[in-house]
Amino acid sequence: MDINKISQVFEDFQIPEEPTFVSDHADFLMNxxxxxxxxxxxxxxxxxxxxxxxxxxxxxxKVLIALNQNVVKIETSKVFTPLERQTIAMLxxxxxxxxxxxxxxxxxxxxxxxGLFCSGGTVANLTGxxxxxxxxxxxKTKQTVDKVGLWRSMQAHGYSDLVxxxxxxxxxxxxxxxxxxxxxxxxxxxxxxxxxxxxxxxxLEDRIKELRKQNVGIMACIGxxxxxxxxxxxxxxxxxxxCEKYEQDGDPIHMHVDGAWGGPTIFSNKHKQKLAGIERARxxxxxxxxxxxxxxxxxxxxxxxxxxxxxxxxxxxxxxRKGSHDLGKFSLEGSRPGMSMLLxxxxxxxxxxxxxxxxxxxxxxxQHFAQMIKEHKAFELxxxxxxxxxxxxxxxxxxxGKTEQLDNQDSVNRLQVSLQKKQRxxxxxxxxxxxxYVDKYKQDxxxxxxxxxxxxxxxxxxxxxLDEQATYGDQLSK
Amino acid sequence: MDINKISQVFEDFQIPEEPTFVSDHADFLMNxxxxxxxxxxxxxxxxxxxxxxxxxxxxxxKVLIALNQNVVKIETSKVFTPLERQTIAMLxxxxxxxxxxxxxxxxxxxxxxxGLFCSGGTVANLTGxxxxxxxxxxxKTKQTVDKVGLWRSMQAHGYSDLVxxxxxxxxxxxxxxxxxxxxxxxxxxxxxxxxxxxxxxxxLEDRIKELRKQNVGIMACIGxxxxxxxxxxxxxxxxxxxCEKYEQDGDPIHMHVDGAWGGPTIFSNKHKQKLAGIERARxxxxxxxxxxxxxxxxxxxxxxxxxxxxxxxxxxxxxxRKGSHDLGKFSLEGSRPGMSMLLxxxxxxxxxxxxxxxxxxxxxxxQHFAQMIKEHKAFELxxxxxxxxxxxxxxxxxxxGKTEQLDNQDSVNRLQVSLQKKQRxxxxxxxxxxxxYVDKYKQDxxxxxxxxxxxxxxxxxxxxxLDEQATYGDQLSK
Numbered sequence: 001m002d003i004n005k006i007s008q009v010f011e012d013f014q015i016p017e018e019p020t021f022v023s024d025h026a027d028f029l030m031n032x033x034x035x036x037x038x039x040x041x042x043x044x045x046x047x048x049x050x051x052x053x054x055x056x057x058x059x060x061x062k063v064l065i066a067l068n069q070n071v072v073k074i075e076t077s078k079v080f081t082p083l084e085r086q087t088i089a090m091l092x093x094x095x096x097x098x099x100x101x102x103x104x105x106x107x108x109x110x111x112x113x114x115g116l117f118c119s120g121g122t123v124a125n126l127t128g129x130x131x132x133x134x135x136x137x138x139x140k141t142k143q144t145v146d147k148v149g150l151w152r153s154m155q156a157h158g159y160s161d162l163v164x165x166x167x168x169x170x171x172x173x174x175x176x177x178x179x180x181x182x183x184x185x186x187x188x189x190x191x192x193x194x195x196x197x198x199x200x201x202x203x204l205e206d207r208i209k210e211l212r213k214q215n216v217g218i219m220a221c222i223g224x225x226x227x228x229x230x231x232x233x234x235x236x237x238x239x240x241x242x243c244e245k246y247e248q249d250g251d252p253i254h255m256h257v258d259g260a261w262g263g264p265t266i267f268s269n270k271h272k273q274k275l276a277g278i279e280r281a282r283x284x285x286x287x288x289x290x291x292x293x294x295x296x297x298x299x300x301x302x303x304x305x306x307x308x309x310x311x312x313x314x315x316x317x318x319x320x321r322k323g324s325h326d327l328g329k330f331s332l333e334g335s336r337p338g339m340s341m342l343l344x345x346x347x348x349x350x351x352x353x354x355x356x357x358x359x360x361x362x363x364x365x366x367q368h369f370a371q372m373i374k375e376h377k378a379f380e381l382x383x384x385x386x387x388x389x390x391x392x393x394x395x396x397x398x399x400x401g402k403t404e405q406l407d408n409q410d411s412v413n414r415l416q417v418s419l420q421k422k423q424r425x426x427x428x429x430x431x432x433x434x435x436x437y438v439d440k441y442k443q444d445x446x447x448x449x450x451x452x453x454x455x456x457x458x459x460x461x462x463x464x465x466l467d468e469q470a471t472y473g474d475q476l477s478k
Numbered sequence: 479m480d481i482n483k484i485s486q487v488f489e490d491f492q493i494p495e496e497p498t499f500v501s502d503h504a505d506f507l508m509n510x511x512x513x514x515x516x517x518x519x520x521x522x523x524x525x526x527x528x529x530x531x532x533x534x535x536x537x538x539x540k541v542l543i544a545l546n547q548n549v550v551k552i553e554t555s556k557v558f559t560p561l562e563r564q565t566i567a568m569l570x571x572x573x574x575x576x577x578x579x580x581x582x583x584x585x586x587x588x589x590x591x592x593g594l595f596c597s598g599g600t601v602a603n604l605t606g607x608x609x610x611x612x613x614x615x616x617x618k619t620k621q622t623v624d625k626v627g628l629w630r631s632m633q634a635h636g637y638s639d640l641v642x643x644x645x646x647x648x649x650x651x652x653x654x655x656x657x658x659x660x661x662x663x664x665x666x667x668x669x670x671x672x673x674x675x676x677x678x679x680x681x682l683e684d685r686i687k688e689l690r691k692q693n694v695g696i697m698a699c700i701g702x703x704x705x706x707x708x709x710x711x712x713x714x715x716x717x718x719x720x721c722e723k724y725e726q727d728g729d730p731i732h733m734h735v736d737g738a739w740g741g742p743t744i745f746s747n748k749h750k751q752k753l754a755g756i757e758r759a760r761x762x763x764x765x766x767x768x769x770x771x772x773x774x775x776x777x778x779x780x781x782x783x784x785x786x787x788x789x790x791x792x793x794x795x796x797x798x799r800k801g802s803h804d805l806g807k808f809s810l811e812g813s814r815p816g817m818s819m820l821l822x823x824x825x826x827x828x829x830x831x832x833x834x835x836x837x838x839x840x841x842x843x844x845q846h847f848a849q850m851i852k853e854h855k856a857f858e859l860x861x862x863x864x865x866x867x868x869x870x871x872x873x874x875x876x877x878x879g880k881t882e883q884l885d886n887q888d889s890v891n892r893l894q895v896s897l898q899k900k901q902r903x904x905x906x907x908x909x910x911x912x913x914x915y916v917d918k919y920k921q922d923x924x925x926x927x928x929x930x931x932x933x934x935x936x937x938x939x940x941x942x943x944l945d946e947q948a949t950y951g952d953q954l955s956k
Contacts, residue, residue, distance in 0.1 A: 003552060003556060003559070003560070003803070006556070006557050006560055007560040007563075007586045009560070010560040010561055010563065010564035010585075010586075011564070011582070011585065011586075012564065012568075013564070013567040013568055013570070013571045013578075013581035013585055014568065014571055015568045015569075015571070015572060015825045015826075015829065015830050015833075016825075016826055016829045016830065017829055017830050017831060018829045018830075018831055019827060019828055019829040019831060019832045020826050020827050020829065021827075022534045022827055025823055025826050025827050028826075029538075029541065029819075029823070032557065033557055033558075033561065033819065034541070034545065036556055036557035037545045037547055037555070037556055037557055037558060037816075038547060038553065038554055038555060038556045040545075040546060040547065040548070040554060041546065047553075048548070048553070048554050049813075050546060050547075050548045050554055050813070053543070053546055056500045057543055058540050058543055058544055059540075060507075061539050061540055061542070061543035062536050062537075062539055062540050063507065063512070064539070065531070065535055065536055065539035065773045066536055067512065067515045067518075068518060068519065068528060068531055068773050068774055069515055069516060069518065069528075069774070070518070070526070070528045070774055074481060075516065075525075075526070075902065075908075075910065076516055076518060076526050076528055077515070077516060078481060078484070078514055078515055078516045079484050079510065079511050079514035079515055080511075080515060081481070082481070082484055082485040082487070082488040083488055083511065085485075085488065086488035086489070086490065086491070089491040090490075090491055090492065090493045091493075092491070093491045093492055093493070094493060100491075103491035104489070107488075107489065107491055108485045108488075108489075119597035119598075119601070119775070119811055119814070120597075120811055120812055120813045120814065121812060121813065122810070122811050122812035122813070123597070123601070123810075123811060126658075126810075130658055144662075145657065145660060145662060146653075146657040146662055146663055147662045147663055147664070148662045148664065149639075149660060149661045149662035149664065149665055150628050150629065150660035150661070150662075151628065151629035151632075151660075152662070153662075154629075161627075171794075172792055172793070172794035172812075173812055175624075175792065176792045176810070179623065179624040179790075179792075180604075180608055180658060180659065180810065181658065181659070181660055182623060182627060182628035182629075182659055182660025182661070183627050183628070183660070184622075184623060184624055184625045184626045184627035184628075184630070184631075185624055185625055186625070186626065186627065187627055229795075287813070289813065295543045295546050295815065296546055296547070296548055296813060296814065296815035296816075297597070297775065297814065297815045312657075314650055314653065314654045314657075315650070316649075316650035317707075317912050317913045317914065325481070332600070332601075332604075332654070332658065333597055333598055333600050333601055334598055334599060334600035334650075334651050335527075335528070335598045335599065335600070335765070335767065335774060336597070336598065336774065336775065337773065337774035337775045338515075338774075341507075341511065345503055345507070347493045347494075348493075348494055348498050348503050348506075349497060349498050349499075349500055349503050350497055351493065351494045351495055351496045351497040351498065352493050352494065352495050352496075353495060353496055353497060354497045355493075424553065430553075432553065434795050435795045436795065
């Protein structure tokens with residue numbers, strides 16, 4: 001059903017006076033909701049960052065709802081507090097691999113946290129930048145933001161402005177987070193990328209020097225481990241070195257890594273080198289509902305130093321009292337579900353080897369798909385898959401082999417949009433689209449985007465998707 | 479099991495190398511997690527704001543996880559977008575009761591929203607204040623926060639500072655939200671309350687006048703519909719009048735109502751008068767996972783004016799494109815689960831009458847419990863239940879009838895804490911505790927706090943809870 005037609009079913013704005021039989025409402029869900037939802041777990045839906053879940057998530061979700069714990073405090077969650085802390089420790093160890101003594105001291109420590117479980121990557125990025133803002137504004141004086149507000153605190157610390165540095169491929173949540181935090185878009189110092197979508201390190205270094213001269217505080221330098229659009233990874237090692245080189249008073253620039261998508265690549269012995277340097281980041285974001293295969297609603301902020309969260313601590317008389325082990329002391333959110341149980345279960349059930357298999361398979365399949373595209377005359381590969389994401393576009397018959405001679409790519413650009421919409425409306429398969437600057441053409445291009453995270457997607461599926469797209473493309477460009 | 483003992487089970491910080499059988503992990507959950515969670519749905523657990531869920535939530539939760547939609551955009555949620563918008567419209571109509579034409583125009587409008595579905599009350603309050611901040615800083619010039627940052631925008635608008643006004647019973651999330659937004663604790667202008675925990679309207683008005691003189695911008699005036707500690711409701715009608723009286727350039731002060739707990743009282747024809755004036759608030763927060771009986775993870779911000787959300791709009795190339803119907807355009811969070819399906823189901827299945835029954839029953843039971851406490855010689859009622867929350871304390875034998883003569887309530891205060899901890903550790907029943915200023919004693923007192931939202935709690939349960947507490951109290955005060 002078309003979305004506008006579906007909307008008509010959801011026009012009524014009044015809560016019914018009288019109760020309805022559960023069976024009647026179940027019929028409604030069966031007739032209108034389930035068939036009109038998106039088949040995100042279908043092997044041919046390869047355009048989203050949400051794919052299939054392991055089968056054991058469904059019964060576990062039922063248990064989770066039955067228990068309906070609230071992890072804001074121990075009184076409403078008990079075992080879920082140590083369980084969440086252990087889950088965070090497991091991921092912390094995956095990234096930072098500290099000593100046994102370190103985890104023995106800090107995993108269940110009341111006065112710190114190895115990380116924070118959030119409702120998603122946006123809240124995790126926001127929390128990371130909140131923490132970075134309040135750390136840099138708590139160094140020299142006690143005029144912290146939570147006491148005197150942003151501007152007075154900046155003045156007390158001698159900053160004329162405060163910025164984050166991130167490449168032009170940064171997720172939109174970075175700008176949104178800065179906006180929420182009271183810093184304008186000018187506070188997001190966008191660094192250009194090279195043709196592989198990696199942050200330009202030379203420009204980054206120049207920018208740091210320039211900002212230092214202007215007395216602008218660098219709140220954080222953000223590395224991306226898997227850009228949303230093409231799955232590219234910044235050179236995190238080089239970024240960490242820059243952050244350390246330009247330290248002030250012994251404090252390196254706060255390095256934050258947005259690994260919402262690519263963080264779990266660390267599971268792969270073959271590919272983890274692509275994230276080298278991540279272990280030197282002060283904070284790292286990983287989305288569990290992406291490549292850790294939990295249901296929607298789980299983003300994680302990891303903190304290299306468990307004491308960093310004290311910058312954003314809160315307390316009240318009826319909850320999260322001072323000295324308590326309550327998780328709500330440090331979280332942006334208050335009442336929260338025990339989602340960590342699902343991640344904890346997945347980590348245990350699938351194990352490192354299970355995740356390694358999933359990561360390796362996705363990357364291999366993306367490499368194979370890239371090869372298929374290169375060999376197919378109707379398509380042009382735009383970005384090679386660094387992880388399991390790649391972009392390409394359809395080329396109309398009359399322009400094959402000649403697209404480089406076009407000054408104006410407008411008609412080809414429009415074609416990608418209509419092709420993608422056509423494919424989406426047919427409902428058999430799904431590929432997403434985006435738009436970015438393509439070095440080869442010296443302009444912004446619309447491209448088709450594929451994310452290969454569903455282990456059930458076969459080579460045959462990929463062939464059929466290309467055939468389907470070629471057919472639509474040929475029809476639309478006639 | 480004691481929480482420290484439980485923590486020992488969750489010491490391991492390494493993700494297992496190899497996969498585990500699901501059945502083995504299920505055994506672990508059965509042995510360690512389920513029995514050590516908190517029995518929030520037990521009729522004798524009357525200290526939390528999380529109680530029992532309707533039975534149909536469990537199978538529905540399984541459906542929700544099976545579909546695993548992402549409501550950030552239509553492409554990953556399709557029907558869930560109109561479904562969420564309808565759910566919001568139903569609640570908007572419950573509070574604001576606008577015309578049919580209004581809902582026909584705005585329920586599914588791309589360029590606005592009747593409200594925003596959030597992961598909880600804290601994010602909903604934060605979003606409401608974010609919106610209020612950016613509205614007041616977008617009135618006079620185009621120097622908005624998202625462009626030039628908080629301080630420059632404040633200057634451009636001629637404000638020396640920016641505050642919210644809220645009573646001293648405001649939820650801790652207000653301070654946290656202001657902290658995140660870049661405004662210090664001095665920006666939360668705390669207004670004293672009367673002996674019934676209602677905001678002092680005379681002081682509120684004086685404060686508004688004073689702030690106006692000082693050229694301080696009043697970002698929002700926050701009314702509370704059901705304080706966390708005692709379920710008290712501010713006089714929202716009088717607050718709305720003040721907000722309108724002190725308008726500037728035709729724009730009333732932004733009135734925000736934190737109805738996370740008490741908002742659903744509006745379902746009760748008998749008690750909704752307590753919230754009179756809520757329909758004049760510009761933004762209202764209601765937690766669905768509290769008195770709308772959905773599972774944890776559902777807070778809602780309602781916006782009287784559907785265009786207000788444009789102050790916090792964001793877009794990107796690969797998602798929530800300009801002009802799209804994507805819900806992610808206005809939400810603080812990015813990827814989100816389709817939790818609205820559970821609320822939509824509950825509203826339909828229970829109907830207005832079902833919710834009215836639940837609200838009325840809770841308030842009646844609280845009134846009855848207050849009477850029981852008054853008649854029991856071992857207890858002293860501290861706050862009468864305005865809604866379904868009340869507070870009281872145990873009085874040791876030797877002090878009965880004499881507590882008012884005590885200058886120093888320290889020993890009685892300590893006793894409430896040890897009694898509450900004793901009861902909690904026994905695991906049969908649960909009552910929470912808090913600390914606030916009690917007018918009668920002219921000092922802060924520790925009190926026991928009860929929330930009566932579980933329809934399965936009987937009078938006999940309440941009698942037994944008091945008996946249990948009297949026994950512990952007598953033992954502890956010997």
